[in-house]
Amino acid sequence: MNRTQRRRVRDGALYAVLTLALVGAAVVTDWEAVTTNFLDGPTWRAMWPEIVTVAVWNTVTYTVISFVFAFAVALVLAFMKLSPLAVYRWLATAYIEFFRGLPALVVIFFMAFAVPLAFHWIPPGGLVGAGIVGLIVTYAAYMAETLRAGIQAVPKGQREAAQSLGMNGAWTTVSVILPQAIRIVIPPLTNELVALIKDTSLLFVVGMQADQVELSAFGQNNTVTFANASPLLAIALFYLVVTLPMTRLVAWLERRQQRAR
Amino acid sequence: MTTVEPERGARAIEVRDLHKYYGSHEVLKGVDFHVDAGQVVCVIGPSGSGKSTLLRCVNRLEEPTSGRILVEGIDICDPEVDLAAVRSRIGMVFQQFNLFPHMSVLKNLCVAQRRVRKRSQDEAVRIARDNLAKVGLADKENAYPAHLSGGQQQRVAIARALSMEPDMMLFDEPTSALDPELVGDVLAVMRTLATDGMTMMVVTHEMGFAREVGDNLVFMDGGVIVEEGDPVDVLSHPRHARTQAFLSKVL
Numbered sequence: 001m002n003r004t005q006r007r008r009v010r011d012g013a014l015y016a017v018l019t020l021a022l023v024g025a026a027v028v029t030d031w032e033a034v035t036t037n038f039l040d041g042p043t044w045r046a047m048w049p050e051i052v053t054v055a056v057w058n059t060v061t062y063t064v065i066s067f068v069f070a071f072a073v074a075l076v077l078a079f080m081k082l083s084p085l086a087v088y089r090w091l092a093t094a095y096i097e098f099f100r101g102l103p104a105l106v107v108i109f110f111m112a113f114a115v116p117l118a119f120h121w122i123p124p125g126g127l128v129g130a131g132i133v134g135l136i137v138t139y140a141a142y143m144a145e146t147l148r149a150g151i152q153a154v155p156k157g158q159r160e161a162a163q164s165l166g167m168n169g170a171w172t173t174v175s176v177i178l179p180q181a182i183r184i185v186i187p188p189l190t191n192e193l194v195a196l197i198k199d200t201s202l203l204f205v206v207g208m209q210a211d212q213v214e215l216s217a218f219g220q221n222n223t224v225t226f227a228n229a230s231p232l233l234a235i236a237l238f239y240l241v242v243t244l245p246m247t248r249l250v251a252w253l254e255r256r257q258q259r260a261r
Numbered sequence: 262m263t264t265v266e267p268e269r270g271a272r273a274i275e276v277r278d279l280h281k282y283y284g285s286h287e288v289l290k291g292v293d294f295h296v297d298a299g300q301v302v303c304v305i306g307p308s309g310s311g312k313s314t315l316l317r318c319v320n321r322l323e324e325p326t327s328g329r330i331l332v333e334g335i336d337i338c339d340p341e342v343d344l345a346a347v348r349s350r351i352g353m354v355f356q357q358f359n360l361f362p363h364m365s366v367l368k369n370l371c372v373a374q375r376r377v378r379k380r381s382q383d384e385a386v387r388i389a390r391d392n393l394a395k396v397g398l399a400d401k402e403n404a405y406p407a408h409l410s411g412g413q414q415q416r417v418a419i420a421r422a423l424s425m426e427p428d429m430m431l432f433d434e435p436t437s438a439l440d441p442e443l444v445g446d447v448l449a450v451m452r453t454l455a456t457d458g459m460t461m462m463v464v465t466h467e468m469g470f471a472r473e474v475g476d477n478l479v480f481m482d483g484g485v486i487v488e489e490g491d492p493v494d495v496l497s498h499p500r501h502a503r504t505q506a507f508l509s510k511v512l
Contacts, residue, residue: 155357157355157357158361160355160359161359161360161361162361162373163348164320164348164351164352165349165373165377165421165422165425166345166349166350166373166377167345167372167373167376167377168345171376175372175376179363180361180362180363183363
């Protein structure tokens with residue numbers, strides 16, 4: 001056997017094993033239980049269209065609000081961390097280490113229940129709004145480190161070239177450094193965006209009204225209401241409907257920009 | 262901010278007793294140096310001699326430790342001076358080109374014109390196209406830097422600096438990162454610039470260029486200027502042992 005034949009045999013064997021495993025799983029599955037518990041027609045129909053108009057809509061809204069504000073805070077933190085002034089660096093480091101070390105769930109709890117008690121202040125959007133503030137401060141810490149790494153990855157010569165043309169520091173940062181830094185961090189930022197989509201499920205701990213539910217709360221509520229697990233499969237599918245296009249879109253953006261480089 | 266108008270009759274570049282430390286390491290040990298308007302001065306020397314540091318001090322990309330640097334009579338180390346305005350009159354070309362990779366060639370040439378010179382888009386584009394034609398790359402205005410050869414990128418970088426209509430140009434080893442067959446195009450552009458009367462300070466390893474184009478040649482070693490004078494004299498009859506040793510290796 002030459003090398004090509006050996007490779008074909010090996011690949012064929014792998015496919016055979018994979019197929020056997022799938023067939024085996026299908027054989028041992030209790031399809032009747034699956035159908036009654038996860039594919040219950042009346043339950044699926046009862047969730048429509050609220051699963052999209054309320055649950056998906058809220059998941060996306062909470063994600064976008066959290067991401068935009070977290071990105072803005074992260075940008076400030078990243079520049080503080082790169083500041084020549086030690087006070088700024090120290091403050092940014094303290095913030096980042098503090099919030100990176102806490103589970104998002106705990107921060108959401110604190111924002112929704114401890115902060116209003118301590119300061120007699122509830123953010124816009126009530127408890128859900130407070131929970132979103134929790135997501136923002138947590139994700140700002142993650143994204144700040146990512147952005148700092150991206151800014152530092154831009155070659156030093158880029159800033160020097162802009163300065164030698166007489167461009168001031170702020171304009172150099174905006175038009176020369178940041179566009180390149182953000183391009184560098186698009187892959188890790190995508191990971192953080194997808195993680196954020198999924199972490200909006202933590203907001204349920206603050207308690208939600210019917211029109212505030214995102215996918216996970218919607219799934220849990222309906223599972224209880226209908227005493228059937230179909231909503232769990234439904235929300236899993238809709239999470240993928242939200243996350244897959246985002247990761248695909250960003251992959252496409254990345255390829256397009258790679259070509260421009 | 263103090264005035265940034267160039268002083269009449271002042272030298273283009275005047276460096277007095279310049280010292281520069283990196284930590285405890287002294288890279289410039291008291292350098293006196295000048296370039297007159299319209300002159301081409303080439304600086305040669307072994308790596309680590311401080312020649313690039315000297316050049317980078319002239320537009321304060323390096324912070325001098327002590328000494329004075331006057332550009333067209335303006336003390337650029339004066340904390341009151343509008344450094345960006347002074348820099349905008351000093352074109353700089355880097356060894357690694359340093360084009361902005363996320364901008365097209367035309368945008369590379371226009372961004373500082375628009376922002377610093379406050380030119381209209383039409384005027385900036387017109388000046389950019391003139392300069393691209395000057396460096397022989399008129400057909401590349403929509404290309405991105407990554408799609409150009411090193412020699413083309415360096416010529417774009419020269420055109421970018423020229424688009425600011427600077428009073429002088431600094432070249433920091435402009436051909437050192439290029440494949441040998443691409444060096445000639447860049448040197449040809451620089452030669453034309455010199456012929457047109459541009460004031461130039463050129464840190465280089467191109468002895469042929471220094472001999473033909475330079476009005477003055479400076480040899481640096483160990484953070485000091487060892488020898489300077491007419492390029493033909495210095496290159497043919499070096500007086501100092503260190504100059505002789507260096508030239509015997511590179512010529």
